[in-house]
Amino acid sequence: MRKELVDKIKNDPNYIELVTKRTAFSIKLTIAILVVYFAFILTIAFDPTLLGTPMSSDSVTTIGIPIGMAVIVFAFILTGIYTRRANTEFDDLSNKIKKSVKDL
Amino acid sequence: MQRVLTFLILSALTLFASDAITGEVQKQGLNMSAIVMFFIFVGATLGITYWAAKRTKSAKDFYTAGGGITGFQNGMAIAGDYMSAASFLGISGLVYSKGYDGLIYSIGFLVGWPIILFMIAEPLRNLGKYTFADVASYRLRQGPIRTLAAFGSITTVILYLIAQIVGSGKLIQLLFGLQYEVAVILVGVLMVLYVTFGGMLATTWVQIVKAFLLLAGATFMAIAVMAHYDFSFGKLFATATELKDISIMSPGKLVSDPISAISLAVALMFGTAGLPHILMRFFTVSDAKEARKSVFYATGFIGYFYILTFIIGFGAIVMVFKNPQYLDMAKQAIEGGSPILGGNDMAAIHLSHAVGGDFFLGFISAVAFATILAVVSGLTLAGASAISHDLYASVWKKGQVDGLKEMQVSKMATVGLGIIAIIMGIAFEKQNIAFVVGLAFAIAASANFPILFLSMYWRKLTTRGAVIGGTIGLATAVILVILGPTVWVDLLKNASPIFPYKYPALFSVIAAFVGIYIFSVTDNSEGAKAEREAFEAQFIRSQTGIGAEGASEH
Numbered sequence: 001m002r003k004e005l006v007d008k009i010k011n012d013p014n015y016i017e018l019v020t021k022r023t024a025f026s027i028k029l030t031i032a033i034l035v036v037y038f039a040f041i042l043t044i045a046f047d048p049t050l051l052g053t054p055m056s057s058d059s060v061t062t063i064g065i066p067i068g069m070a071v072i073v074f075a076f077i078l079t080g081i082y083t084r085r086a087n088t089e090f091d092d093l094s095n096k097i098k099k100s101v102k103d104l
Numbered sequence: 105m106q107r108v109l110t111f112l113i114l115s116a117l118t119l120f121a122s123d124a125i126t127g128e129v130q131k132q133g134l135n136m137s138a139i140v141m142f143f144i145f146v147g148a149t150l151g152i153t154y155w156a157a158k159r160t161k162s163a164k165d166f167y168t169a170g171g172g173i174t175g176f177q178n179g180m181a182i183a184g185d186y187m188s189a190a191s192f193l194g195i196s197g198l199v200y201s202k203g204y205d206g207l208i209y210s211i212g213f214l215v216g217w218p219i220i221l222f223m224i225a226e227p228l229r230n231l232g233k234y235t236f237a238d239v240a241s242y243r244l245r246q247g248p249i250r251t252l253a254a255f256g257s258i259t260t261v262i263l264y265l266i267a268q269i270v271g272s273g274k275l276i277q278l279l280f281g282l283q284y285e286v287a288v289i290l291v292g293v294l295m296v297l298y299v300t301f302g303g304m305l306a307t308t309w310v311q312i313v314k315a316f317l318l319l320a321g322a323t324f325m326a327i328a329v330m331a332h333y334d335f336s337f338g339k340l341f342a343t344a345t346e347l348k349d350i351s352i353m354s355p356g357k358l359v360s361d362p363i364s365a366i367s368l369a370v371a372l373m374f375g376t377a378g379l380p381h382i383l384m385r386f387f388t389v390s391d392a393k394e395a396r397k398s399v400f401y402a403t404g405f406i407g408y409f410y411i412l413t414f415i416i417g418f419g420a421i422v423m424v425f426k427n428p429q430y431l432d433m434a435k436q437a438i439e440g441g442s443p444i445l446g447g448n449d450m451a452a453i454h455l456s457h458a459v460g461g462d463f464f465l466g467f468i469s470a471v472a473f474a475t476i477l478a479v480v481s482g483l484t485l486a487g488a489s490a491i492s493h494d495l496y497a498s499v500w501k502k503g504q505v506d507g508l509k510e511m512q513v514s515k516m517a518t519v520g521l522g523i524i525a526i527i528m529g530i531a532f533e534k535q536n537i538a539f540v541v542g543l544a545f546a547i548a549a550s551a552n553f554p555i556l557f558l559s560m561y562w563r564k565l566t567t568r569g570a571v572i573g574g575t576i577g578l579a580t581a582v583i584l585v586i587l588g589p590t591v592w593v594d595l596l597k598n599a600s601p602i603f604p605y606k607y608p609a610l611f612s613v614i615a616a617f618v619g620i621y622i623f624s625v626t627d628n629s630e631g632a633k634a635e636r637e638a639f640e641a642q643f644i645r646s647q648t649g650i651g652a653e654g655a656s657e658h
Contacts, residue, residue, distance in 0.1 A: 033218045034219075037373075041369055045364075059338060072407040079400045086396055
């Protein structure tokens with residue numbers, strides 16, 4: 001990539017918006033999955049019996065089962081949220097940037 | 105190609121035929137429907153390979169299927185890479201024997217995916233061409249970075265290959281009544297054929313077909329199990345706990361202490377993001393948009409698959425455990441309890457017989473075999489690419505080599521890896537190789553991932569920092585695994601481990617990051633200055649995709 005191209009894109013408001021928004025969004029979602037997963041795994045490490053609590057007094061199903069399933073579904077939903085926003089909003093910004101430097 | 109096909113089919117037929125007459129009677133007996141379905145699968149995949157071979161003309165076709173795979177297809181292929189026979193049989197077997205622990209284990213394997221999407225997928229697609237070393241060496245010195253990345257890739261691939269191929273030999277021996285060595289050679293030969301003739305296109309489509317069959321088969325099993333219990337989890341769990349005991353509903357011994365828990369989590373999360381055969385798949389799609397979709401679909405398929413294996417594991421508890429039909433009486437006489445034929449990993453296979461009879465057992469057995477073939481092919485292609493693209497074309501020839509020559513070297517490397525896999529597979533038959541996959545993940549997390557991640561996001565990274573830090577990570581991972589319980593105690597029979605934890609990743613990943621940091625910030629050479637200055641242009645390309653590799657024309 002040539003120097004003048006780099007300088008032009010670097011100061012393009014669309015580029016600044018893209019990088020700021022996407023970085024913030026990625027970090028937020030990464031923290032979300034890390035918090036959920038580490039909360040799950042560390043709960044098990046510190047207190048293995050907690051997730052073994054039965055759902056109700058006459059049931060053998062423990063609360064750990066729906067919680068575990070929920071972690072799986074949560075991971076999938078997060079990827080959906082990111083993909084949706086990136087494939088529309090972020091890609092629109094990238095396309096604008098690409099268009100503005102097409103002649104350079 | 106056609107002659108090779110005919111030869112292979114004929115020789116495989118003779119193998120089965122001769123074995124049916126002379127081979128000792130295996131526990132499972134010779135399952136005709138399994139053999140017929142296995143032949144249909146092999147025939148179909150060789151057909152795919154033939155079709156793909158005609159379309160594989162350039163190096164780009166060979167390494168990345170021309171870059172024309174869609175997000176959905178690639179998601180399926182990635183999920184296929186992840187849903188190996190080891191994870192299908194291993195995780196359902198773990199649920200079968202330990203209950204809830206199986207779920208904890210599978211969740212660990214899944215949570216790496218969102219992080220790959222948020223941090224890795226897009227820059228990887230925008231910066232790379234054929235291998236992840238393309239990205240790591242984008243603004244750093246080609247020689248040292250590619251050598252280290254290739255070394256990390258090849259080590260990961262070979263370890264993973266050994267684990268898969270030893271498992272496959274035993275599985276095939278049990279399911280089809282073939283001799284272990286014959287089974288290993290058959291897998292090795294088929295995988296070399298797929299990769300050398302059909303390249304990434306064949307490897308991807310074989311993986312997609314298999315992923316579809318595996319998901320369909322597992323779905324059928326899970327539905328069949330649930331139908332027995334009026335689709336009520338409560339009833340299924342109630343029966344399971346009556347047969348076994350209540351402990352299967354709670355976390356057990358898998359996660360024993362916080363350090364091990366975090367270390368396992370780090371290995372699985374960052375290890376996934378450092379597996380060369382997975383990273384390579386991001387170059388088969390046309391752009392960053394499709395790369396994102398790939399991860400979205402892959403996460404969905406993998407998550408769904410893990411929910412199925414959980415149901416299958418419990419299904420095996422209620423339908424296989426204590427079922428005299430699947431009881432290993434010889435083993436019971438010695439050890440007591442109710443061991444099943446072939447061990448816990450066969451739980452899903454026995455369940456397929458319990459819910460669908462001989463025919464469905466045949467189907468699942470053939471799918472399990474297909475799974476092995478597809479996964480080892482992907483691994484071999486990734487290893488061969490590291491040899492041909494990184495070591496041969498970029499380091500040795502300094503990029504001065506044409507694509508066709510590079511492709512030839514890649515095919516030779518494939519044959520070489522096939523031979524290594526067969527020899528190692530036979531050599532490791534009787535060894536306890538449980539540590540091997542863990543070691544592969546630890547190396548991927550401690551050497552491949554930190555270099556890749558920091559090269560994308562950290563301006564101050566220099567060649568010196570990456571090489572020294574990456575080597576520290578790699579060495580720490582290997583040494584801690586050797587000194588830990590799985591090798592030092594279980595394999596080398598020492599009384600107690602020198603390093604107390606089973607999973608070294610927490611320590612080795614930190615060592616790698618600290619090493620890279622220290623040796624980068626203290627690097628004041630001219631080269632380091634230029635490398636830092638080149639970051640801006642690289643970052644713009646990684647964020648916007650300007651200048652990124654596109655799909656080929658045809």
